[in-house]
Amino acid sequence: xxxxxxxxxxxxxxxxxxxxxxxxxxxxxxxxxxxxxxxxxxxxxxxxxxxxxxxxxxxxxxxxxxxxxxxxxxxxxxxxxxxxxxxxxxxxxxxxxxxxxxxxxxxxxxxxxxxxxxxxxxxxxxxxxxxxxxxxxxxxxxxxxxxxxxxxxxxxxxxxxxxxxxxxxxxxxxxxxxxxxxxxxxxxxxxxxxxxxxxxxxxxxxxxxxxxxxxxxxxxxxxxxxxxxxxxxxxxxxxxxxxxxxxxxxxx
Amino acid sequence: xxxxxxxxxxxxxxxxxxxxxxxxxxxxxxxxxxxxxxxxxxxxxxxxxxxxxxxxxxxxxxxxxxxxxxxxxxxxxxxxxxxxxxxxxxxxxxxxxxxxxxxxxxxxxxxxxxxxxxxxxxxxxxxxxxxxxxxxxxxxxxxxxxxxxxxxxxxxxxxxxxxxxxxxxxxxxxxxxxxxxxxxxxxxxxxxxxxxxxxxxxxxxx
Numbered sequence: 001x002x003x004x005x006x007x008x009x010x011x012x013x014x015x016x017x018x019x020x021x022x023x024x025x026x027x028x029x030x031x032x033x034x035x036x037x038x039x040x041x042x043x044x045x046x047x048x049x050x051x052x053x054x055x056x057x058x059x060x061x062x063x064x065x066x067x068x069x070x071x072x073x074x075x076x077x078x079x080x081x082x083x084x085x086x087x088x089x090x091x092x093x094x095x096x097x098x099x100x101x102x103x104x105x106x107x108x109x110x111x112x113x114x115x116x117x118x119x120x121x122x123x124x125x126x127x128x129x130x131x132x133x134x135x136x137x138x139x140x141x142x143x144x145x146x147x148x149x150x151x152x153x154x155x156x157x158x159x160x161x162x163x164x165x166x167x168x169x170x171x172x173x174x175x176x177x178x179x180x181x182x183x184x185x186x187x188x189x190x191x192x193x194x195x196x197x198x199x200x201x202x203x204x205x206x207x208x209x210x211x212x213x214x215x216x217x218x219x220x221x222x223x224x225x226x227x228x229x230x231x232x233x234x235x236x237x238x239x240x241x242x243x244x245x246x247x248x249x250x251x252x
Numbered sequence: 253x254x255x256x257x258x259x260x261x262x263x264x265x266x267x268x269x270x271x272x273x274x275x276x277x278x279x280x281x282x283x284x285x286x287x288x289x290x291x292x293x294x295x296x297x298x299x300x301x302x303x304x305x306x307x308x309x310x311x312x313x314x315x316x317x318x319x320x321x322x323x324x325x326x327x328x329x330x331x332x333x334x335x336x337x338x339x340x341x342x343x344x345x346x347x348x349x350x351x352x353x354x355x356x357x358x359x360x361x362x363x364x365x366x367x368x369x370x371x372x373x374x375x376x377x378x379x380x381x382x383x384x385x386x387x388x389x390x391x392x393x394x395x396x397x398x399x400x401x402x403x404x405x406x407x408x409x410x411x412x413x414x415x416x417x418x419x420x421x422x423x424x425x426x427x428x429x430x431x432x433x434x435x436x437x438x439x440x441x442x443x444x445x446x447x448x449x450x451x452x453x454x455x456x457x458x
Contacts, residue, residue: 001417002374003396040442045375071269076398076440096265098400098440121299123371123400166371197373221374251375251396 003251004214004243005045005222006236007199008229010035012081013052015061017230029230032065033072039229040073042236045251047073048101048224051081063095070096078126084108089116093124101126101169104142107149107156110163117164122196127165129157131186132173138186145173153186154193161194168194169224171201179205179228182213187220197221204228207242214248254453255290257317257333258282259307261299267330270439274446276453284316292453293317293325297332301341301357301403304332305349314350321352326430328452334426334433335405343403352431355408360401364419371402376416376436378424385413385427387434389454390447397424397436397444404435 011018016030026038036047049069051062059082070077079092080101089100100120106112106127117125130141131153138153157168170190172183182203190198200213204225213223228234240250254276256264264280271278278294279286287293295317297304308314321327329337338349341357349357360370375396380388399416404423411428415421416436426433432452438445 002372002376002399005374067265070266072273074266074270074273074439074446075442093263094265096263096269098266123373167373195369197369221369 001249003249006239007046007048007222007224008039008044009048009050009224009226011050011052012062014058015065033068036069036073040075043240044236046076048078063091066095080128086115086119099124099126101128103128107142113160113163113165122164122166125165126167126169127160128169129153130171130173141173154189157190158193161196167197169199169201172203175203178203181209184216187217191217191219199224207234207239210239211246253290254278254292254294255287256280256294256296259311259313261297261304261307264296267296267439270446270449274450287316293327295329295333301335301343302345302347304336305347321431324430329433331437334435337431337433338405353411353426353428355405357403357405359403368419371400372418373400378414378416380414382413387425387432387448387451389451391444395444397441399436401435
């Protein structure tokens with residue numbers, strides 16, 4: 001059977017990985033290629049590279065780096081950040097990305113999902129959604145979680161899937177950075193609403209949080225995290241071994 | 253030299269990179285002269301079967317590939333490229349494939365537990381049907397490879413070399429004489445995938 005995926009996310013600004021500590025055997029942790037290789041060798045099932053550059057120059061640098069990453073790392077690569085048009089899809093896919101994640105660009109213009117899915121297939125389009133509780137509703141936030149769109153999250157996710165999104169990354173703003181575990185109630189609502197793969201993001205503070213995630217919600221496909229991997233709090237081999245010991249199917 | 257056949261579908265960057273990282277001389281090409289000169293051929297592909305089959309026909313590459321295979325040249329189809337090796341597919345209508353292998357391509361939908369997600373995306377383990385298949389030379393049964401697909405081949409007869417469990421045994425590897433196919437993406441399957449590519453390409457001058 002298919003395994004649960006563990007996905008480190010690397011934020012890249014001006015061609016460098018934003019956060020991270022030194023790992024043994026990695027000479028430059030802010031090099032996307034070096035850090036990506038380290039994760040791939042330690043058993044990451046997929047990598048996400050998130051471009052947080054705003055400038056045109058920085059964007060060009062990002063695609064250069066992506067090409068270098070894809071010529072040396074042979075696991076699936078997802079790219080996000082600044083994806084607003086089919087041309088943006090084209091730009092990163094040509095450099096070796098396998099999937100492209102859209103967020104604010106799809107909120108601004110939902111048809112982007114349909115256009116990209118028609119051209120590159122549903123499996124290529126990942127809808128990433130930043131969600132925060134407002135009153136008793138799950139609300140979609142844009143611009144890296146700074147702006148309340150007023151849209152209800154479950155409805156938006158369903159719409160995204162009907163437009164052709166092949167995978168959903170659910171990032172809970174409420175649990176992100178708190179490190180008390182993934183947002184299980186939110187994720188459960190998403191799993192009930194759609195049948196495409198759902199990736200949990202935001203809130204992982206330790207190995208136990210991943211065990212809870214996959215034990216409580218066996219239909220979750222993957223767990224994504226950034227800082228706990230970058231700061232060495234959790235290593236992927238330890239995480240996967242523990243998951244396996246808990247009866248969760250992982251690739252070792 | 254290995255020719256990665258470029259017929260206008262899919263992104264061939266990773267496939268070419270993975271072969272060069274292994275030290276093989278790989279060329280992405282749609283040029284019949286280069287394809288004739290190549291020691292081995294790889295037929296990649298993503299997207300819809302019908303479009304891809306049409307493109308192969310429009311470019312005349314279908315006949316060329318069949319001729320080269322008939323002459324004994326080894327061919328590896330990957331993902332949709334593997335599905336194209338078969339006689340036909342029922343993806344959005346009925347389409348004819350290259351007919352190099354017996355069998356047809358059908359949707360997973362309706363064949364697997366409705367609770368399982370489609371496409372079949374992720375890492376899944378190989379179960380051998382033909383343990384002595386050359387592609388398995390440097391890997392072990394149970395090793396994981398990366399799949400992304402919604403259709404798979406059935407009725408493959410004696411070409412079936414490995415399956416992956418996804419509600420049913422999904423056709424993962426086929427091999428018969430000089431024709432090979434992987435439903436998964438070896439160029440995205442880490443070390444195991446590279447070992448499979450290397451086993452196929454082995455013998456070609458580095």
